[in-house]
Amino acid sequence: MRLKSVVIVIAIVTLLTGCWDHREISEITVVVGMAVDKGDDDKFTLTIEGINAKELSDKTASGFAPSVVFSLKGDTLAELSQKMNIGISKNLIFSHMKVLVIGESVLREGILDFIDFLERNREIRDDFNIVTARHVKAADILKVTFLVQKSSSLKLHTQLNSFVESWGGDPDIRLNDFIQAYTSAGKRGVLAALTINGDPKKGGSVDNMKKGAPDAMVVVDSMAILKKDKLLDFLPLKDTRNYLWLINKLEKTVVTVECSKNKFLGVRIFNTVTKSKGSLVKGRAIINLKIRAEAYLDSTQCKDDDLTQIKTFKKFGKLTDKQIKKDLETTIKKLQQNYEADIFGFGEILFRQDYNNFKRIEKQWDEYFKEAIVNVDVNVKIRRSGIRTKSPFSEKK
């Protein structure tokens, strides 16, 4: 009886090991970045950046390259991602990917169907930034080393997230946002566009991260706008912030406001909400946007306005309102007239708030968007003015 139970226990132990897919940490390379370019003969070129963990730790770093960047050509990312051992020694782990760079060529051709792989794969998660590369190959973006975070992808991830928090310069697109923009009838996609300042060839070397002013640096350049999967154009960074503002995703920013000729205010917006209402009236879309924000004054060059007075706060508030309204309207107008691309999701607002009417015009939404009346109502309340009252240059005593 005793023997029997021992045998049973051993048998069960062998059944319950559950280590079919174990991978030791020493046997893997963590992929932090992925870049997709157009292949020459094949459909895609996939480039991955796998980190060399030893170099990322201060204690063990010995001055070698922080990551290995490797490219392969093929027709499916699924196959390519498992074939990387052509050049790379260890098994690749994709679950910690931080950045996906889509090449300009891919966007121009509109071959975005590889996105399906990223969504379907169980290992890849929806927490990486999606960006595009302008003027340079996507693969080159991954190669540029950087002083502080060494690996390009890790740097970009932090950089983009900080940029969203401080100024709102990255549309902060994740996989789910990207796909939602594609599937929605009333919304077009956007992507942050990066480029390399300097010589991409020099950027790949370890020497690049030894310099305080590197030979090559990846910078946020602009915002790409898409229509379905085709690239339309790139918009300047200022429009990125306005875009974020209009879709109520802006966290913080600083607005420069002209207060008198060639004199400017710096107004830091720290709390802003955009409420949007939409309906179709007589065959025309009407969108009402109500922006409420709190701000504090970060700098003033108008030295004669006394910041101890209520009326100065009011005046500056009004000026800020006007400036923001103008900026936002310019961006909207540009998108309506030059591109007919509704990146702000106005169509989606109609879809949610005026479903039955929108359903009828869903197919021609682009034309309706062009004709849409967008009312922007901005109200910024300047709450405080830093730790000084008057400007030191003030002549009033």
Add this chain to the structure above:
Amino acid sequence: MKIEKENISLSQLLTLLINFLLGSAIVVGVGGDAKNDAWLAILLGGLIGIGIITFFHFFIYRFPDKNMFQVFEFCIGRKITIVCTLIYIVYYLYISSRVIRDFGELMATAILPNSPIEMMSLTFCLLMGYILYLGIEVLARTSEIFTPYLFGFFLLLAIFLFASGSLEFKQLQPILGEGVMPVIKTAFTELAFFPYGEMIAFSVIYASLTNKKYSLRVSIVGVGTATLILSVSAILMIVSLGADSVARSNFPLLSTARLVSIGNFIERLDALVVFIIMLGVFIKGSLFFYAGLKGLEYIFKLPYRYFAIPISMIISLFSILVSVDFADHIQEGIKMVPYYLHFPFQVVLPLILFLLVMWKQRKIKSKRKGEQDGTEQTKSSFIKETNKN
């Protein structure tokens, strides 16, 4: 051979009901046809579910100590009942293996892609067999012990999702954009059978209940709670993934959990969802299994424990053989099972049985004018029950 009486308490019944309804419904997501309004459809389905459980109640409590098969015998005699029971056993065991397969597919797709699904199914079924070998009481206690964790994990998931800022409540709009028809249609054609109609498996459980006085009330609370959880989970899916993504997800709740990321620190919470799903699937699979075993017990007049381990192996085998691939499995679940299995077994046969019972009892009643017999007690206790409820 004497068949022993087992006892289940009201709180155990409550947790069994909740886990049973969550079961595979939360794995594959229900009410998807209603898109944004899936949660409304589920709420409506919950009302239907309450109706169904009330109906079963009145029906089963005409004979408080008999399970469904014994009621059959009362109406149509043992020989025909054996045939009916056999069909029911096949139905129960088939659904049980489908439930196990649901879970196996989830594990094989998302959690343990390199482990053979056969192994997961086998170990899962061994556990089910062992627990039912120990009796329904043990299953009930298991469910009672683990249910608080389910609530805890579900709450955690909701909080984490909220905290990581992935919820956009405007995605619930437009509410009833296409009118009420899709909601009603989903509730009545889909949700009424799955998961609510499947509560027919409980017809073999109520006989073991010790406190019958409050059982209807507790059952309604159970169905209501499960409905709320299902509805809230549907809302969570829609507001985090968007209706379109939910429709394209094989396991929407799992996809939802993958979105959680708080400060690059609290993330990869798949395990919470897998726990919720595993508990539900385990209880649901076991209850169908138990219902099938009870049928065998009725036919062979042997305690059901004798069959527990062998039948669990059959379930394990059929959970693999039931379909060749995932599409086959889902297709079968949507196109075939509701019409060819759920409808006859959940609606037609119980209704016929109900009418037979009414007819039979009336006959006995008219016959009894003047003479007393054994059914008096049954009848009076039934009246007592209904008055109290």
